[in-house]
Amino acid sequence: MKDEEIDDVLNEMAKAPQLLKTETLQHLADSVKPSLRPVRPLPPTWVLTGSLVLICAAIALAGAARAGFYGIEKMDLLKRALIFPILLVFALTAGSGFVGEMIPGSRRRIPPSALLSLVIALLAGVFALLFRDYRTSDFFSAGIACLLTGLLFALPAALLAWLVLRRGFAVNPPSAGLVAGTLGGLAGLGMLELHCPNFQAAHVLLWHIALIPLSAAVGAFVAWALRLRSGYSDRARPNGN
Amino acid sequence: MPADSNLEILMTQYQQGDFDAATALIEQLSPQLHRFFLAQLASRADADDLLQETWLRIHKVRHTYRAGEPVLPWFYAIARRVRVDHYRKAIRTVARHQEVDDMSRIATPVVAESGQSGGLTALLAPLSEGEREVIEMLKVEGMSLEEVARARSCTVGSVKQKAHRAYKKLRETMSGAAFRKG
Numbered sequence: 001m002k003d004e005e006i007d008d009v010l011n012e013m014a015k016a017p018q019l020l021k022t023e024t025l026q027h028l029a030d031s032v033k034p035s036l037r038p039v040r041p042l043p044p045t046w047v048l049t050g051s052l053v054l055i056c057a058a059i060a061l062a063g064a065a066r067a068g069f070y071g072i073e074k075m076d077l078l079k080r081a082l083i084f085p086i087l088l089v090f091a092l093t094a095g096s097g098f099v100g101e102m103i104p105g106s107r108r109r110i111p112p113s114a115l116l117s118l119v120i121a122l123l124a125g126v127f128a129l130l131f132r133d134y135r136t137s138d139f140f141s142a143g144i145a146c147l148l149t150g151l152l153f154a155l156p157a158a159l160l161a162w163l164v165l166r167r168g169f170a171v172n173p174p175s176a177g178l179v180a181g182t183l184g185g186l187a188g189l190g191m192l193e194l195h196c197p198n199f200q201a202a203h204v205l206l207w208h209i210a211l212i213p214l215s216a217a218v219g220a221f222v223a224w225a226l227r228l229r230s231g232y233s234d235r236a237r238p239n240g241n
Numbered sequence: 242m243p244a245d246s247n248l249e250i251l252m253t254q255y256q257q258g259d260f261d262a263a264t265a266l267i268e269q270l271s272p273q274l275h276r277f278f279l280a281q282l283a284s285r286a287d288a289d290d291l292l293q294e295t296w297l298r299i300h301k302v303r304h305t306y307r308a309g310e311p312v313l314p315w316f317y318a319i320a321r322r323v324r325v326d327h328y329r330k331a332i333r334t335v336a337r338h339q340e341v342d343d344m345s346r347i348a349t350p351v352v353a354e355s356g357q358s359g360g361l362t363a364l365l366a367p368l369s370e371g372e373r374e375v376i377e378m379l380k381v382e383g384m385s386l387e388e389v390a391r392a393r394s395c396t397v398g399s400v401k402q403k404a405h406r407a408y409k410k411l412r413e414t415m416s417g418a419a420f421r422k423g
Contacts, residue, residue, distance in 0.1 A: 003408055003412075005415075006408060006411050006412065006415060007380060009364070009415070010361075010364075010376070010380040010381055011380070011381075013361040013364065013381065014276075014361075014380075014381040014382070014383075019275065019279075019285065020271055020272055020275055020292075024271075024289065024292075025267055025268055025271055027293075028267045028271060028292070028293060028296050029260075029263060029264040029267050029268075031293070031296065031297065032263055032267075032296065032297075032300045033260055033263075035300065036258050036260055036263060036300075037258045038256065038257050038258040039256050039258075039303055039304040040304060041256060041304050041305075041306065041307050041308065042304060042305055042307060044307070101394075102305075103305050103307070104302070104305060104306075104314075104315050104318035104319050104322075105306075105310065105311065105313075105314030105315035105316075105317070105318045105391045105392060106310075106391060106394075107387075107390070107391055108390065108391070108394050108395060108396060109396075110396075111395070111396070167304060167305070168305055169298075169302040169305050169319070169322075171318045171319065171321065171322040171394060172322075172394060175394070
């Protein structure tokens with residue numbers, strides 16, 4: 001059987017008479033009528049993305065201002081010229097991805113998991129090229145301190161990003177949570193790069209970069225748990241079935 | 242299928258609180274959304290419930306549509322989410338009560354109840370959920386690859402891959418049926 005013949009069969013079936021009654025359609029229209037009033041559409045994607053990136057940058061700068069700009073002061077020009085623009089590009093990509101996740105029917109250029117993998121792989125590559133100090137002094141204590149400090153800024157950044165888009169509607173909440181977490185992780189990493197003067201390759205490659213998947217995992221888990229909770233509360237309502 | 246530009250205008254008017262535009266959208270899009278649910282192996286009663294739930298959700302998040310964007314992917318993305326939520330709840334309920342018979346009812350096409358659309362439901366039954374969705378949107382509703390990708394929150398490549406696999410299965414199924422008839 002040829003594809004054209006399958007197309008013909010499907011087209012015939014598409015022409016089948018509809019099963020919906022006029023009363024059903026009228027009932028649907030009546031159900032929206034009482035609450036029908038003008039609504040303000042969401043702003044354009046570039047405005048929302050720009051706001052998200054600004055929030056992340058502000059959190060990273062505020063965190064570094066409080067803790068000290070020791071990292072950026074110690075960096076040479078090449079490190080500064082590579083690390084921060086790359087973080088900005090990733091933040092723009094993750095921001096635009098998050099806006100897409102919160103608006104139904106948006107174009108998806110890159111799946112959230114692929115975005116996360118790409119960010120981790122590229123950052124690992126850049127950091128491996130730039131940081132050549134292979135000592136591992138205070139590996140765990142300094143690493144865990146950096147990871148926790150980064151998370152302290154990543155999670156509020158992700159939360160604020162979610163608040164900016166609270167009027168949106170995530171068709172896949174865990175996926176949206178993953179992207180929000182990635183964005184927050186980038187804010188936390190930005191703060192660490194501004195602040196942390198520990199340039200040991202293993203420290204930067206493991207503990208700094210680990211912040212991003214960790215923050216993304218927290219974002220996805222929280223969104224998944226919230227959806228599960230909303231499912232249960234729907235069922236608990238008298239008309240929730 | 243209604244012209245997309247017409248739907249865009251109606252959608253914008255709906256956002257401005259125009260009841261006639263809301264009614265026109267409901268009349269134009271409900272039949273295809275209903276068929277979309279039926280094609281996903283829903284019973285007639287389930288499809289009716291899902292349609293109502295979809296319109297309530299659409300009404301609640303109508304501000305998320307932005308003028309100039311394609312309308313159909315926006316509607317179908319919301320319809321998909323409603324369907325997924327519905328079946329998650331159903332499966333959880335079934336699992337909680339350990340009613341195995343009910344579980345099979347959820348997973349089995351109710352062709353007899355679906356009337357004319359039963360043919361489509363039966364034809365698409367051998368396909369996976371994702372493949373059914375892609376074929377329904379692409380071939381029955383006449384959406385473009387880009388629109389289907391937007392509605393399913395995936396890439397165009399992924400839609401093409403699913404359509405290819407679905408056609409392979411449909412060819413095998415339909416050739417088998419024709420062979421048995423012959």
